[in-house]
Amino acid sequence: MEACHGHGKEKESQDLPRVLLFKPPPDFHLFGDECFSSNKFKFLKAWESPLPLDQFLKTHAQSVEAILSSGGAPVTAETLRLMPAVRLVMTTSAGLNHIDIAECRRRGITVANTGNVFSEDVADLAVGLLIDLLRNISASDRFVKQWLRPRQAAEGDCYSLGIGSKLGGKRVGIVGLGSIGSLVAKRLDAFGCSISYNSRTKKPSVSYPFYSNVCELAANCDILIICCGLTAETHHMINKQVLSALGKEGVVINIGRGPIIDEQELVRCLVQGEIKGAGLDVFENEPDVPKELLALDNVVLSPHCAIFTWETFKDRQKLVVENLEAFFSNKPLLTKIVDND
Amino acid sequence: MEACHGHGKEKESQDLPRVLLFKPPPDFHLFGDECFSSNKFKFLKAWESPLPLDQFLKTHAQSVEAILSSGGAPVTAETLRLMPAVRLVMTTSAGLNHIDIAECRRRGITVANTGNVFSEDVADLAVGLLIDLLRNISASDRFVKQWLRPRQAAEGDCYSLGIGSKLGGKRVGIVGLGSIGSLVAKRLDAFGCSISYNSRTKKPSVSYPFYSNVCELAANCDILIICCGLTAETHHMINKQVLSALGKEGVVINIGRGPIIDEQELVRCLVQGEIKGAGLDVFENEPDVPKELLALDNVVLSPHCAIFTWETFKDRQKLVVENLEAFFSNKPLLTKIVDND
Numbered sequence: 001m002e003a004c005h006g007h008g009k010e011k012e013s014q015d016l017p018r019v020l021l022f023k024p025p026p027d028f029h030l031f032g033d034e035c036f037s038s039n040k041f042k043f044l045k046a047w048e049s050p051l052p053l054d055q056f057l058k059t060h061a062q063s064v065e066a067i068l069s070s071g072g073a074p075v076t077a078e079t080l081r082l083m084p085a086v087r088l089v090m091t092t093s094a095g096l097n098h099i100d101i102a103e104c105r106r107r108g109i110t111v112a113n114t115g116n117v118f119s120e121d122v123a124d125l126a127v128g129l130l131i132d133l134l135r136n137i138s139a140s141d142r143f144v145k146q147w148l149r150p151r152q153a154a155e156g157d158c159y160s161l162g163i164g165s166k167l168g169g170k171r172v173g174i175v176g177l178g179s180i181g182s183l184v185a186k187r188l189d190a191f192g193c194s195i196s197y198n199s200r201t202k203k204p205s206v207s208y209p210f211y212s213n214v215c216e217l218a219a220n221c222d223i224l225i226i227c228c229g230l231t232a233e234t235h236h237m238i239n240k241q242v243l244s245a246l247g248k249e250g251v252v253i254n255i256g257r258g259p260i261i262d263e264q265e266l267v268r269c270l271v272q273g274e275i276k277g278a279g280l281d282v283f284e285n286e287p288d289v290p291k292e293l294l295a296l297d298n299v300v301l302s303p304h305c306a307i308f309t310w311e312t313f314k315d316r317q318k319l320v321v322e323n324l325e326a327f328f329s330n331k332p333l334l335t336k337i338v339d340n341d
Numbered sequence: 342m343e344a345c346h347g348h349g350k351e352k353e354s355q356d357l358p359r360v361l362l363f364k365p366p367p368d369f370h371l372f373g374d375e376c377f378s379s380n381k382f383k384f385l386k387a388w389e390s391p392l393p394l395d396q397f398l399k400t401h402a403q404s405v406e407a408i409l410s411s412g413g414a415p416v417t418a419e420t421l422r423l424m425p426a427v428r429l430v431m432t433t434s435a436g437l438n439h440i441d442i443a444e445c446r447r448r449g450i451t452v453a454n455t456g457n458v459f460s461e462d463v464a465d466l467a468v469g470l471l472i473d474l475l476r477n478i479s480a481s482d483r484f485v486k487q488w489l490r491p492r493q494a495a496e497g498d499c500y501s502l503g504i505g506s507k508l509g510g511k512r513v514g515i516v517g518l519g520s521i522g523s524l525v526a527k528r529l530d531a532f533g534c535s536i537s538y539n540s541r542t543k544k545p546s547v548s549y550p551f552y553s554n555v556c557e558l559a560a561n562c563d564i565l566i567i568c569c570g571l572t573a574e575t576h577h578m579i580n581k582q583v584l585s586a587l588g589k590e591g592v593v594i595n596i597g598r599g600p601i602i603d604e605q606e607l608v609r610c611l612v613q614g615e616i617k618g619a620g621l622d623v624f625e626n627e628p629d630v631p632k633e634l635l636a637l638d639n640v641v642l643s644p645h646c647a648i649f650t651w652e653t654f655k656d657r658q659k660l661v662v663e664n665l666e667a668f669f670s671n672k673p674l675l676t677k678i679v680d681n682d
Contacts, residue, residue, distance in 0.1 A: 024675040029505065065520045120509045124532060128478050131469030135650070139475070140643035145635045163371065166652035190531035191465060294486045302481035309476070311507035 007263030008077050015017025016042040017328050018064045020083070022073035023047060025092050027313055035263070035317050040325040041066070057082045066090060066324060069099065077103040088327050092320060093181075094118050094307075095257060096337060097230040104338050112323055114334030116179040117315050118307040123183035125306040126225055126255045130188075132300045134216035135164040136308040173221035175238070177203060177258065184225055196220065214238070223253065230257035239260060240265045243275055249277045255306045260274060260282040267292045272300060279305045351494045357383040358669050361405045361424070363414035364388060366433050368654055376658050381666040382407070392507075398423045407431060407665060412438065418444040430667050432660060435459050435521075435648075436598060437678060438571040445679050453664050456676030457520040458656050459648040464524035466647040467566055471621030473641045474592060476505040480638045509533035514562035516578070517569025517597065518544060518554060523564055537561065540569070555579070559586040564594065571598035581606045584616055590673045596647045599625040608633050611640060622647045 003019050019041050025218060027035045032152045036043070057079070066088040069075050077090050089099055090112045092188060104111045132138050172188050174181045174197040185208065196209040198217040200329045204208070211217035214237055218224055224246055228234050238252070238261040246252065252275065254261055261283035269275045270293070277298035283289050294297050307316075323333050358521050360382050367502050368376045377379045385405060398420070408428040409418050418441050432455045445452050513529050514537040515522045526536045526549065527680055534642050537550040537559040540552070544551070552558035555578055559565055569575050572620055579593070579602040587593065593616065595602055604625035610616045611634070618639035624630050627645060634640050648657075 024376050120533065121505075121507055124472060124508050126467070126476075126530075128472035128476050130475055130534040131465060132478050132482075135466055137641065137643060138468075138479040139643050140472075141479040142644065144630055144644055163654065164462075164646070164650045166650040167465050169652070187528075187531045190528045191468075192461065201373060262425055270641050289485055296670055300478065300482050301485040302476075302478060303485050305477075305481065305505070309505045309507040311510070311669075313504065 012258060013042055016040065017065045018044045018060065018063045018085075019068050019090075019324060020044045020060070020064045021046060021068050021070070022053075023070060025068075026308075027092075029315055030313065031317070036068070036321055038321050038325055040328050043068070046179050055081070059226060061085070068092065068320065068324070068326055072098075074098040074100075075104075076100050080104070080109065080118050080187075088112065088324075090323055090327075092316060094122075097257060101338060107199065107214045109338070110327070110336065111338035112327075112333050114316050117295060117319050117335075118181040118312055120308040120310050121312045122180045122227075122255050122297055123187060125281060125302065126180070126227070126253050126279075127187045129253050129255070129281065129300050129302065130223065130251070131167065132223070133253075133277050133279045133298070134167060134170075136297075138179060138300050153265055154182065154192060156279045164178035167320070169194065169222060170197070170222045172223045172225060173197065173211070173217040174208075175199075175217070175226045175260075176234075177206065177208075178227065180255070181225075182206075184227055188312050193223075194289035200233075218242045218250070219247075221246065222249060223251045226252070226254040226256040228256050228258050228260065230260055234260050236260070236261065238266070243269045246275055248274060251277045251279070253279040255281045258282040263290060270296060354383055357381065358400065358406045358483040359383055359385045359404045360407045360409050360665060361385045361401070361427075362387060362409050362411070363394075364411060366409075366411035367660055368433075368642075371654065372658070374503050377409070377662055377664050379666055381669050384409070394450070394661045402426070407659065408670065409433065409665070412440075415439040415441075416445075417441050419443070421448060421450065427659045429453065429665075431661065431664055431668075433657060435463075436570055438598060442679060449673070449680070450679065451465065451668070452679035453674050453677050455657050455660055458660050459609075459653055459677075460520040460524055462650050462653045463568075463647040464528060464595050465526050465624060466643065467521070467568070467594050467620075468528045470594050470596070470622065470641050470643065471564065471566070474591065474594075474618050474620045474639070475508060475511075477638075496680070505546075510535065510560060511563045512537065513564045513566060514538065514552070514558040515549075516540075516558070516567045516601075517567060517575075518547060518549075519568065519570075521596070522568035523547075525568060534564075541574075556586045558593070559583045560588075562587065562627070563590060564592045567593070567597040567601050569596040569597050571601055575601050577601070577603045579603065579607070584633050587616055588615060589615060592618045592620070594620040596622045599627060604631060611637060 019042050030249050046053060046056055056120045062085055064083045065085055067075060068090050069084055070092040080103055086109055088110045089104055092114060094113055096113055099111060101111060168191060170193050172195050174185055177197040177199045198214045199213045243265060256327055267290045270278055279300045281302045282304050319334060326333050362384050385401055387394060387397055402424050403426055404518055405424045406426055408416055408427055409431050409432040421444055427450055429451045430445055433455060435454055442452060509532060511534050512532045517524055518538040518540045539552045541557045584606060608631045611619055620641045622643045623645050625655050660675060667674050
């Protein structure tokens with residue numbers, strides 16, 4: 001029997017279009033280097049070269065047709081200037097704040113993100129952080145596990161944990177009713193929460209009350225969930241005034257991006273009891289987490305891992321490879337932000 | 342101006358019907374003794390008497406017309422025998438496993454619980470424990486807060502936490518599709534989970550797949566959520582065979598009662614990796630929590646506090662008082678389990 005040689009003659013590896021990677025994406029740690037592999041393109045791994053980055057980029061300037069950015073390494077105007085052959089910037093994230101979108105547009109470079117592949121996981125974590133916070137789950141778990149006398153833990157000493165708050169009937173304000181925000185709303189609807197939202201414009205197809213002003217939204221909510229992207233307009237949008245409008249009984253959940261909140265002000269409000277609590281997956285100066293938060297029981301922290309599930313890593317790998325293959329086959333991309341076809 | 346003296350001449354305190362309390366309910370700690378007060382009945386607080394309990398009961402045998410049981414102190418046939426004037430046993434819990442229902446029925450004693458007043462809180466905690474477990478929220482919070490180098494916590498070291506599992510698409514088996522189980526189903530529906538259930542009988546109005554055998558349910562599920570009451574039939578219903586059918590990737594959530602699960606077997610399965618994880622609010626020998634669980638990261642523990650929210654405590658107080666007042670006014674009770682009118 002003759003061996004099968006594939007569906008046709010593939011290009012030799014050295015002829016394949018080059019996709020630049022600045023840093024290994026988390027997937028490489030978890031699934032090995034082959035997780036994004038394809039016979040339609042070849043990765044150029046900057047971190048494997050002994051050359052300093054600028055020299056490395058100059059060396060490969062003419063051959064790199066696409067960049068796969070996995071966060072951590074920003075794609076600046078300067079980077080793009082060094083690589084005139086780049087026609088696509090694909091990012092493994094949903095967020096685009098590390099890419100100079102305006103410059104991509106100016107240069108006719110297509111930009112693609114991972115679309116909504118993470119949205120469900122991020123929405124799930126938002127709801128998880130909220131229930132955890134309102135019902136003291138992390139604090140309870142820590143309490144039971146650290147308690148030297150478990151005899152008392154299960155008895156009545158959970159009074160010392162503080163009683164929780166009921167989800168049903170809470171007024172939830174969603175900041176940014178995009179893919180993630182809508183999924184958060186759908187989930188919290190099922191818990192009997194009352195939803196309203198703020199976004200750039202009112203969504204005609206949505207019946208939840210709309211507030212054009214985030215401060216007004218905060219004043220009419222018990223819980224504020226930050227689901228928008230980070231842009232010049234949303235930077236420090238959740239400031240002293242908004243937190244003050246939310247008030248002493250208010251709770252903030254952030255699964256968007258750290259700098260959307262004025263973190264220094266948030267920490268002050270949490271420490272001084274000017275708001276009730278926070279569930280945070282993102283921070284203003286990652287990887288730093290404000291030290292003041294580490295001792296607080298009214299704060300639940302996770303290390304920017306809203307998208308970290310096995311299922312979604314796999315879905316993302318499939319999407320990244322399919323998008324790159326589509327691009328190099330002159331087929332329409334599955335997800336696309338800046339279209340320069 | 343003349344002071345208002347109420348809506349009519351109330352009975353003198355000493356003439357009011359007596360309601361026996363064995364132990365102070367948690368509400369007394371939180372809201373003070375007056376939280377259940379009424380001008381229609383008077384509490385007899387066993388713990389305030391210097392007499393031993395049996396002597397105290399004998400002393401008041403003829404005057405006690407109702408018992409308000411708040412868990413912890415079982416209402417046995419022996420207790421009831423000592424107090425022939427009792428016509429109502431009201432419990433501040435939804436569960437009835439501490440009351441000898443058969444004996445109440447035999448003696449013509451009405452039994453009332455708090456109905457569904459807790460159901461939403463309990464369902465919320467079930468979902469909270471599940472998301473917490475699948476998405477490592479308590480473990481993340483502990484990790485970030487205990488991490489001596491927060492710089493690394495938010496960066497990439499969450500790989501060491503293990504990646505989570507996505508909720509969407511998971512097959513959830515609900516054991517006991519009563520008030521709580523139905524609310525859990527409604528919530529998890531919104532996360533894209535696929536629901537099936539086991540209960541004594543198939544519910545004609547429910548479209549979720551029904552398994553008459555809990556082992557068969559476990560074999561067809563990724564997640565088993567215990568929402569049933571504790572009875573002779575459900576004691577150790579979740580045994581070695583069921584856990585083995587659930588399998589290595591399976592997760593158990595218990596917000597019902599501890600002894601529904603064979604805890605020794607559950608601990609063994611968790612320690613040996615024969616199931617993947619557990620979220621437990623209840624334990625077989627409360628207030629004890631098995632020591633082996635305290636060191637496990639694949640287990641989220643809370644100290645039997647599924648009903649602990651301010652809102653629900655207030656709702657329960659209202660219900661208890663209204664039920665007792667209705668009883669002594671010969672009006673229909675709001676919630677009732679054994680009806681002997």
